[in-house]
Amino acid sequence: MSALRMQGVGFTYPGAPAPALSDCSFAAEAGQVTWLTGALGAGTSTALLVAAGLAPRHTGGDRTGVVRTLGEDPALPASRAALGGRVALVLSSPATQLSGIAETVAQEVAFAPANLGWPRARIRSRVADAMDAVQIAHLADRDPGTLSGGEMQRAVIAAMLVLEPELWLLDEPTSALDAAGRALIHDMMRREATRGAAVVIASEDADGLLPVAGRLIVFASGRPAIDGTPRAILAGDQVWRAGAASTAIAGLARAAGVVAPYPLTVDDGVARWTR
Amino acid sequence: MDALIPLAMEQVGFAYGSHSVLEGVSLRVNAGEGVALLGANGAGKTTLTRLAMALLHPDAGQVTTVGRHTTGRGPEDLAGAVGYLFQHPEAQLFARTVHAEVAFGPERLGWSAERIRTAVDATLEELELAALAAHHPYDLPQPTRRLVALAAALVAGPHLLILDEPTAGLDRAARARVTEIVLARRAAGTAILAVTHDMEFAAAALDRAVVLVAKGVARDLPLPELLGRHPDFPAPPLLELARRLGLEGVRPTAAALAPLLTSRPQTGTLEA
Numbered sequence: 001m002s003a004l005r006m007q008g009v010g011f012t013y014p015g016a017p018a019p020a021l022s023d024c025s026f027a028a029e030a031g032q033v034t035w036l037t038g039a040l041g042a043g044t045s046t047a048l049l050v051a052a053g054l055a056p057r058h059t060g061g062d063r064t065g066v067v068r069t070l071g072e073d074p075a076l077p078a079s080r081a082a083l084g085g086r087v088a089l090v091l092s093s094p095a096t097q098l099s100g101i102a103e104t105v106a107q108e109v110a111f112a113p114a115n116l117g118w119p120r121a122r123i124r125s126r127v128a129d130a131m132d133a134v135q136i137a138h139l140a141d142r143d144p145g146t147l148s149g150g151e152m153q154r155a156v157i158a159a160m161l162v163l164e165p166e167l168w169l170l171d172e173p174t175s176a177l178d179a180a181g182r183a184l185i186h187d188m189m190r191r192e193a194t195r196g197a198a199v200v201i202a203s204e205d206a207d208g209l210l211p212v213a214g215r216l217i218v219f220a221s222g223r224p225a226i227d228g229t230p231r232a233i234l235a236g237d238q239v240w241r242a243g244a245a246s247t248a249i250a251g252l253a254r255a256a257g258v259v260a261p262y263p264l265t266v267d268d269g270v271a272r273w274t275r
Numbered sequence: 276m277d278a279l280i281p282l283a284m285e286q287v288g289f290a291y292g293s294h295s296v297l298e299g300v301s302l303r304v305n306a307g308e309g310v311a312l313l314g315a316n317g318a319g320k321t322t323l324t325r326l327a328m329a330l331l332h333p334d335a336g337q338v339t340t341v342g343r344h345t346t347g348r349g350p351e352d353l354a355g356a357v358g359y360l361f362q363h364p365e366a367q368l369f370a371r372t373v374h375a376e377v378a379f380g381p382e383r384l385g386w387s388a389e390r391i392r393t394a395v396d397a398t399l400e401e402l403e404l405a406a407l408a409a410h411h412p413y414d415l416p417q418p419t420r421r422l423v424a425l426a427a428a429l430v431a432g433p434h435l436l437i438l439d440e441p442t443a444g445l446d447r448a449a450r451a452r453v454t455e456i457v458l459a460r461r462a463a464g465t466a467i468l469a470v471t472h473d474m475e476f477a478a479a480a481l482d483r484a485v486v487l488v489a490k491g492v493a494r495d496l497p498l499p500e501l502l503g504r505h506p507d508f509p510a511p512p513l514l515e516l517a518r519r520l521g522l523e524g525v526r527p528t529a530a531a532l533a534p535l536l537t538s539r540p541q542t543g544t545l546e547a
Contacts, residue, residue, distance in 0.1 A: 040416050040446060092444070093363070146291060148317040149362065150472075175443050176362075178315060178472045179509055204446060207512055245447045248475060248512040248529075255533035269516045273539045 001071055002027035003167045003198030004051050009065035010222075011050055016061075020046040022222035024065070028200045030166070033193050035209050035230065036202045038219030039243025044202035047219070048169045051200070052089040053079060070166055085116050088160035092172040094152040098144050105147070106131070106140040109159045116163075130162040133191075134184060149176040157185065161192075168192060170201040174208065186212045206234060206247045210264060218242050235261035281306060281341055281435035281466035282327050288335030289322055296322045298490040300336070306434070309457065309467040311477040311498060313508070314487035320470040321362065323487070324437045327468060328359050341434045355384045358433035362440045362470075364424030373399070373415075374408040377426045384431060398430040401456060418445045425453070429460065436460060438469040442476045454480040454528060475511040478502055479528045499523075 004027065011021040021043045028034040036044040049055035053074030056063050063075055070086055072079040091097060102108035109130055113123045131137045134154040139147065144155055153176050160168075168189070174182040182205070189212055193199045203209055209230065216233050218226040220242045226233055233239055234246040237260045245251070249269045250262040263269045282304040289297045296319040304310050312320045325331040326338050329345040329352065338345045341356040350357070370376035374395060381391040399405045402422050407415065412423050421444065428436060441457075442450045450473070457467055457480040471477050477484075477498060484501045486494040494501065503510025503518070510518070513527040525531055 040418060146294060148321065150315075151317045172444070176440070176472075178313075178507075179474065180315070180507055182472075249516060251447060252513060252516070252529045252532055252536070255529040256536040257533075266512050266515045266519065269512075270519045273516075273520055273536050 002068070003030045003070060004028040004200060005066070005068040006047070006050070007066040009047075009050065009063065009067055011046055011055060011063045012061055013046075013055075014060040019222055021050065024223040026217055026224045026227065028167075028198050030198045031193055031196050032215060033189050033199045033201065033209075033213045034215045034217065035213035036200065036217050036219060037204060037206070037239075037244045038225075042219035042243070043222040044219050045171050046222075048089070048171050048200065048202055050074070051167075052087060052169050053083070054089070085112060085163045086165055087167045087169065088163065088165035090153075090157055090160065090168070090170045090173045092175045094149065094156040094176065097156045098152065102144055104141050105136060105144055105155050105158075108144045108155055109162055112159060112163055126162045126164075127158075130158040133161055133188060134158050150178060150181050153177060154181065154184075157188065161188070164195070164197075166197055168197055168199040168201075170199070170203075172203055172205075173201065174203070174205060182208055204245055206230075206245055206250075210234065210247060218244050220244075231264065234264055279306060279342070280304075280339065281308075282468060283339040284323075284326070284333075284336065285339075286336035287323075287326060287333045287338060289319075289326060289331060289333050291322075295490060297326075297487075298335075300487075300490075300492055302485060302492060302495075304435070304466045304468055306464045306466055307461050308483060309461050309481035310469065310483045310485055311481045312468060312470045312485050312487065313477075313501075314493075315507075318487040319490060320487055321439060324359070324439055324468060324470060327435070328357055328437055329353055351383075354380060355431040356433055357435045357437065358428035358431065359437040360421070360425050360428045360439060360441055362443070364421050368412045368420060368424055368427075371411055372408065373404060373410050373412055373423050373426075376412055376423055377430050380427060380431050394430050394432075398426045401429070401459075402426045403452065418449055421445065422449065422452075425456075429456070433465060435466045435468065438467065438471070440471055440473075441469060442471065442473045450476060451528070451530070457481070474502060474508065475513065475527075478511050478514045479526060484508075 007025050009021050009024040010019050012019040038044050051069050072082045099111050102111055109127045110123050134157050136154045174185050189199045213230050216230040217224045218239055225242050226238055239246050247264045250264050253262040263272045284300055284302045287300045314320055326333055327340055328350050329348045330350050340353055370379055377395045378391050381394055399408055412420055441453055482498055484496055484498045485492055501508050502514055517525050517527050
């Protein structure tokens with residue numbers, strides 16, 4: 001069973017003139033980092049919201065087609081209990097994801113396990129591990145509301161890491177993070193995939209994700225248009241025609257009139273342009 | 276003369292309640308300079324920019340923005356002289372059309388209708404937003420809204436432009452546009468103070484790095500001396516490539532590098 005499967009999915013936001021997803025079909029597997037990208041409005045963020053059940057539950061709108069998140073239809077009210085604690089959704093604006101009632105970062109991270117009725121000792125040890133994994137142990141006693149954007153994002157991720165979710169849905173999770181924070185999240189994604197979780201990330205950070213993702217799906221017009229390994233896709237022309245971005249070096253190669261396949265990394269570029 | 280210094284901070288301290296964020300910070304930004312304000316999450320970068328725009332006031336020391344002490348002043352007293360782009364521009368957009376949004380600042384400054392129209396049109400043109408002038412800002416995708424907020428920050432021709440993550444969420448083409456605009460404004464004398472995690476943007480558009488660590492300025496040095504020379508600040512790909520190809524000193528943008536590479540032999544391909 002795929003961790004996430006969409007079959008012929010359509011989704012239209014309330015009042016929107018055009019659908020955000022249209023005949024969208026793809027699956028994401030456990031143990032792999034699946035990276036979604038595309039031009040603005042191509043549908044990657046909406047696909048994650050639909051997979052998490054937030055669309056249409058919170059956004060309103062109409063969904064058609066088949067969605068199976070860990071085997072459940074996330075739009076059904078009954079799925080909330082079945083998926084609770086098993087799916088981690090991380091958005092680019094962490095402030096909207098804090099519980100708002102925890103007085104400290106440690107409480108924030110312990111919030112979901114406590115709600116799920118875990119034994120106290122297990123909560124304590126898992127919370128400590130999760131805070132260590134994203135290097136926020138030193139913030140344990142801080143008020144979450146006073147954290148910087150990047151610190152808040154780490155706290156939000158720790159609060160999900162603690163649950164050992166089976167499926168990660170991450171929408172531009174590193175946009176508020178510095179280089180060290182990005183590397184930390186990319187390492188976390190790799191480790192989670194190795195642990196056996198399915199990791200699905202929507203991102204435009206081609207330079208950051210090239211070494212992380214095992215599979216790339218380029219969206220266009222609300223559905224997957226290209227599906228394959230990041231290296232093969234990013235070296236080609238099709239990704240540009242889809243309005244998505246490749247790496248900085250590929251962009252430079254295009255501007256310099258190089259014919260595809262484009263060099264993708266600095267090493268590739270040095271090999272190509274050294275006399 | 277003081278009036279010509281876009282930003283001067285002397286021994287500035289600031290705390291949120293009992294949580295001290297900045298201590299003994301001194302910093303000067305000159306006309307035309309492009310300063311990247313760097314440091315780990317939580318080091319006080321956003322707080323420093325809010326002190327510079329008089330949105331916050333120092334607990335100790337003095338902040339002088341475009342020749343005016345910020346003590347007893349608010350952002351409205353610096354209007355026109357200082358432009359700023361918040362990290363979440365939703366916080367600063369409120370008008371019914373893009374044109375009205377960008378015109379709001381000049382209207383508050385009491386400019387004549389014709390001067391406002393000329394300035395707004397020119398700024399929308401500069402940001403390639405002219406076609407969207409009649410749109411409601413909230414009907415636009417989030418990255419375009421950021422550019423509208425940037426237009427509003429630029430329209431009055433500020434001496435100091437404060438940018439908080441100006442390229443966040445922008446695609447590569449829009450990031451290149453913002454880079455060009457920052458370079459053009461700097462050439463015209465505007466000082467730029469930018470909080471950014473985007474080292475590709477910083478390397479392309481800015482020249483100086485100010486690194487905040489543990490409540491103070493830990494380093495103040497030319498950006499090329501920081502990027503790739505310190506584990507926390509890896510060189511962005513184009514800068515690293517330029518260095519390895521012996522093109523150090525060339526601005527690390529695709530636009531600047533591409534013409535220098537087209538004449539190079541392309542090993543590994545059949546083309547001449």
